[in-house]
Amino acid sequence: MEKVRCRIAPSPTGQDLHIGNVYTALINYVFTLQNKGRFIVRIEDTDRARIVAGSEKRILSSLEWFGIKHDEGPDIGGPFSPYRQSERLKLYADHAEILIRKGYAYYCFCTPADLEKMRALRIKEGKPPLYDGRCRKIDARVWRDRIKKEKYVIRLKVPEKGRTVFNDVIRGEISFENRLLDDQVLLKSDGFPTYHLAVVVDDHLMKITHIIRAEEWISSTPKHVLLYGFFGWPLPIIAHGPVLRNPDKSKLSKRKNPVWASWYREKGFLPEAILNYLALMGWSHPDGIDIFSILEFIKKFRLEDLKPVGPAFDLKKLEWLNGEYIRRTPNSKLKSQIWEFYDKLYPADLIDKTVPLIKERIKILSDYRPLCRFFFKEPKEYEIDLSLHKNLLKEIAQLLGNLNNWQADNIGDLMQNLARKLKIKNADFFMILRVAVTGQKITPPLNESMEILGKKVVLSRIKKASL
RNA sequence: GCCCCGUUCGUCUAGCGGCCUAGGACACAUGCUUUUCAGGCAUGGAAUCGCCGGUUCGAAUCCGGCACGGGGUACCA
Numbered sequence: 001m002e003k004v005r006c007r008i009a010p011s012p013t014g015q016d017l018h019i020g021n022v023y024t025a026l027i028n029y030v031f032t033l034q035n036k037g038r039f040i041v042r043i044e045d046t047d048r049a050r051i052v053a054g055s056e057k058r059i060l061s062s063l064e065w066f067g068i069k070h071d072e073g074p075d076i077g078g079p080f081s082p083y084r085q086s087e088r089l090k091l092y093a094d095h096a097e098i099l100i101r102k103g104y105a106y107y108c109f110c111t112p113a114d115l116e117k118m119r120a121l122r123i124k125e126g127k128p129p130l131y132d133g134r135c136r137k138i139d140a141r142v143w144r145d146r147i148k149k150e151k152y153v154i155r156l157k158v159p160e161k162g163r164t165v166f167n168d169v170i171r172g173e174i175s176f177e178n179r180l181l182d183d184q185v186l187l188k189s190d191g192f193p194t195y196h197l198a199v200v201v202d203d204h205l206m207k208i209t210h211i212i213r214a215e216e217w218i219s220s221t222p223k224h225v226l227l228y229g230f231f232g233w234p235l236p237i238i239a240h241g242p243v244l245r246n247p248d249k250s251k252l253s254k255r256k257n258p259v260w261a262s263w264y265r266e267k268g269f270l271p272e273a274i275l276n277y278l279a280l281m282g283w284s285h286p287d288g289i290d291i292f293s294i295l296e297f298i299k300k301f302r303l304e305d306l307k308p309v310g311p312a313f314d315l316k317k318l319e320w321l322n323g324e325y326i327r328r329t330p331n332s333k334l335k336s337q338i339w340e341f342y343d344k345l346y347p348a349d350l351i352d353k354t355v356p357l358i359k360e361r362i363k364i365l366s367d368y369r370p371l372c373r374f375f376f377k378e379p380k381e382y383e384i385d386l387s388l389h390k391n392l393l394k395e396i397a398q399l400l401g402n403l404n405n406w407q408a409d410n411i412g413d414l415m416q417n418l419a420r421k422l423k424i425k426n427a428d429f430f431m432i433l434r435v436a437v438t439g440q441k442i443t444p445p446l447n448e449s450m451e452i453l454g455k456k457v458v459l460s461r462i463k464k465a466s467l
Numbered sequence: 468g469c470c471c472c473g474u475u476c477g478u479c480u481a482g483c484g485g486c487c488u489a490g491g492a493c494a495c496a497u498g499c500u501u502u503u504c505a506g507g508c509a510u511g512g513a514a515u516c517g518c519c520g521g522u523u524c525g526a527a528u529c530c531g532g533c534a535c536g537g538g539g540u541a542c543c544a
Contacts, residue, residue: 011544047543112542119541128469129540153542171472180470180540188542195544219471219539240472247478249536277479280492284480290492307473307480310537314478317493327506361505371504412502419502430502442504 004037005209009199011044012055017062017261019313020214020244020252023278027241027306028212029068030279034298037209041073042202043084046192056084062261066271067294072206080206085198092193095201095231096154096186104230105186107143108135108155130182131155154187156196156223164222169239170306176222184223196220200227203236211236212303214243215310216251239303242282242310249312257313268341268365269318273325277318282307291324323363331355341365346376353452357444371444375453378461379439386465389432392422393466396433397459406455408447415447436465 006028010021017025032039041063043056060075072078082088099105108131110118119129136157138146146152158181165175186197193201203211218240228235246256253259258267264274272294279297280290283306292300326334335355339348354372362368386393396418403414419429434446437458443449450458 009544013544044544050543108542110542115542123468126468151542155542168472174471176470182540185542190542192542194542199544214538215472216538216544220544222471242473243538245537251538280479282479284491286481288481288491290479309473311480312478314493317479320493323506358505360507363505416502426502428502434503440503444504446502 002207002209004032004035005040005207006032006037006212007040007042007203007206007208009042009044009202010059011047011050012059013047013050013052014055015052015260015262016055016058019259019261019264019274019278021059022062022066022068022261022274023244023281024212024214024241025063025066025068026275026278027303028210030294030298030301031210031212031303034301038071039069040078040206040208041070041083042206043074043086044195044198045084045086046195046198048086048190048192058262062265065261065265066275085193085202088198088202089191089193091205092187092197092201093191096193096197099156099186099227099230100154102230104157105154106136106157107138107147107152108183108185109138109143109146109150109152110135111151128180130180133183136183151189153185153189155183156186156226158183158223158226164225166221166225166235166238168218169237169304171218171240171308174218174221176219178222181222181226184220196223196227200224200231200233204228204231204233208236210239212239212241215240215308216243239306240308241306242308244281245310245312247312247314249310251310252313257315266366268367269322270325270329270337270365273322274318276325277321280317281311281313282309291321319363326362326365327359329359331359334359338365338368342369350375350452354444354449357448357452361444371442374438374440374443375449378464379437382435382439382465383441384431384435386432386436389436390466392424392432393436393462396436397462397466400455400462401459403455406451408445408451411450412447433462437461 008021008025008028010017029039041060045051045056056074060073063070070076072080072083074083077083096105100107115131118132122129122132135155159178162178163175164178164181165173168174184196185194187193221238221240225235244252246252248256250256258264275294276291279292279301283301285292285296286300329337335348335352338355339346339351354375358368358371361371396415399414399418400411403410415430415433416426419426422429430446431441434443435441437446437450437453
């Protein structure tokens, strides 16, 4: 059995790695690893108009952030270099040429305006808006001459009869009528290939054994199958997984849902949690568990078990899962994650002390600041009106000022006694104190927080609040 | 319009002809724990398995039609 080789082929046309690509990457990566194969990243930058500067770099670094490592790619090379399609132009032109020679493709001189007109007409006539094949008939002697002076594209000559059938690991047999397939452009007038030519040529040349991608590619697969046949190449194993959807069930899009890897990173989602969540899309653990590592996923995943239905992306469940991951992270690690998340802006030792207090209270790393900012900055405002409680605060300050053993328990006992003595309900009493010290109504446990802040700071804050 | 792929609680899913008066997780609600918020624990509501026919002693599970959803229909990927 040939060694398994899988790939993802993102195009650098967005600001970053799309979460849908992360999903496809994960499935490919996991499948590769469980088969001890090789995982390849290929950059499909054939649409020059849509290329976004810096996109490729961010895609690669996001993959790295997720810990999805490739064995071959544009940044690290490999036996089938280059891994950027824009650097493989000659290959595509040569292969298009082969197709022409074999009679499976033809030159087309129609202009975009011609095509537009043709399409409009066909739609009006109620026919499928396919290319009508008028350039198929151009004589060899004529086109040999015309390609020297005119702009042209090369089109696939789709057989007029019959069906193109292929087997999909996830969906079984899928079949298309050839007469409904378009004479797809293979080589554009700018000399760049379209996706369809490039993907087939590269997958073959790079010895890709399994094509695992999203459902949106099913309709173009018959064209690819035709190409493999025309070239006389063996067809790789094909699997079309689900496309991720917006909550309204349409294809996941940046309009309706955060899609860029960087968004999740900036919000403080953990890459392991995202991957775990993604693993739950279209697949479930045989033991019914929701939380498992990528190692476990590799062990239990089966490609043929992937469900074909497009699942809706549920940020709420991702947040829950992320919270679970945070709670399972060792304190020392969580501390450095938070520290780095905030660009090392806050004193590491202070974060260290606060971590045990907030570990159960945050779902994403960015929840940390709103909860803990009072540790680093004196409150400027108070979320409740303290003007009615000035005397109480003065009394508290005095009592606390005499406390020698500045520890959470002692502080707590002292305050508890005072509340009891004054017959103030705990909830009310501590809320006043809480806001005086932190400015906030929602905080980590108060006594512990005061211990961390230190006697001096706490006293000065309470005094300030009582003025 | 045409082609293709789908259809189990709001969401992610279990289910491969009897174990299903359909199970779990998220979300939601309630209660307990309590010094806020979380967390934890407990409880609850929530899918007549899209609909209609068929096969079968028996169907969420197999078959057909319809409806609905999604994807594709570019010199985008």
